[in-house]
Amino acid sequence: DAGVTQxxxxxxxxxxxxxxxxxxxxxxxxxxxxxxxxxxxxxxFIFQYYEEEERQRGNFPDRFSGHQFPNYSxxxxxxALLLGDSALYLCASSPGFGELFFGExxxxxxx
Amino acid sequence: DAxxxxxxxxxxxxxxxxxxxxNHSTISGNEYVYWYRQIHSQGPQYIIHGLKNNETNEMxxxxxxxxxxxxxxxxxxxxxxxxxxxxxxxxxxxxxxARQLTFGSGTQLTVLP
Numbered sequence: 001d002a003g004v005t006q007x008x009x010x011x012x013x014x015x016x017x018x019x020x021x022x023x024x025x026x027x028x029x030x031x032x033x034x035x036x037x038x039x040x041x042x043x044x045f046i047f048q049y050y051e052e053e054e055r056q057r058g059n060f061p062d063r064f065s066g067h068q069f070p071n072y073s074x075x076x077x078x079x080a081l082l083l084g085d086s087a088l089y090l091c092a093s094s095p096g097f098g099e100l101f102f103g104e105x106x107x108x109x110x111x
Numbered sequence: 112d113a114x115x116x117x118x119x120x121x122x123x124x125x126x127x128x129x130x131x132x133x134n135h136s137t138i139s140g141n142e143y144v145y146w147y148r149q150i151h152s153q154g155p156q157y158i159i160h161g162l163k164n165n166e167t168n169e170m171x172x173x174x175x176x177x178x179x180x181x182x183x184x185x186x187x188x189x190x191x192x193x194x195x196x197x198x199x200x201x202x203x204x205x206x207x208x209a210r211q212l213t214f215g216s217g218t219q220l221t222v223l224p
Contacts, residue, residue: 004154033211035214041216042196042198042214042215042216042217043155043212043214044214045211045212045213048211056211058211090154090155092154092155094210099157099160099210100155100157100210100212101157102154102155102156103154104152104153104154105153105154
């Protein structure tokens with residue numbers, strides 16, 4: 001049984017560009033959450049998707065947007081990249097109200 | 112969610128029990144205590160959670176004080192592979208949505224050979 005898979009694992013962008021990160025949840029999980037983890041800090045909640053809708057959102061600007069597809073997979077989009085967006089982006093899935101299972105993350109570097 | 116306080120770092124000898132403390136003095140009655148850990152360059156891993164009673168699973172034990180203002184995660188026989196950052200998180204289950212976790216800085220546990 002595959003766990004949470006994320007792609008790409010590493011990527012480099014320049015300021016002002018746009019990036020799309022992808023997440024496939026664990027089998028049987030219908031809820032996907034995204035977290036941002038800056039170097040040396042704990043993960044920070046970005047938003048959560050359930051039934052293809054954004055259900056909760058953390059304190060992140062509108063440059064951060066997402067989508068959930070009918071097969072429960074999800075994308076995180078970040079527009080107008082800033083140097084401060086450099087971080088590990090983590091996807092977590094859960095079966096409804098169940099425990100969160102995290103992927104290995106996508107490491108984004110903005111130059 | 113209530114705020115948690117953890118020591119920034121701890122050491123433990125291999126094979127000995129690792130006891131990681133967490134203070135959550137403002138916890139409310141419907142909030143659970145969760146523990147996750149993050150091994151370097153990997154995603155966080157769920158360990159255990161509890162509400163009032165002590166809990167045990169194959170990974171660890173969770174001891175919650177009677178007033179619920181603090182808790183201790185116990186790894187009974189620490190191994191080198193347990194070296195990680197351990198996060199204590201307090202969160203409630205909100206009907207209609209899965210858990211949103213608020214991570215702090217955690218405790219860096221280093222298991223020494």
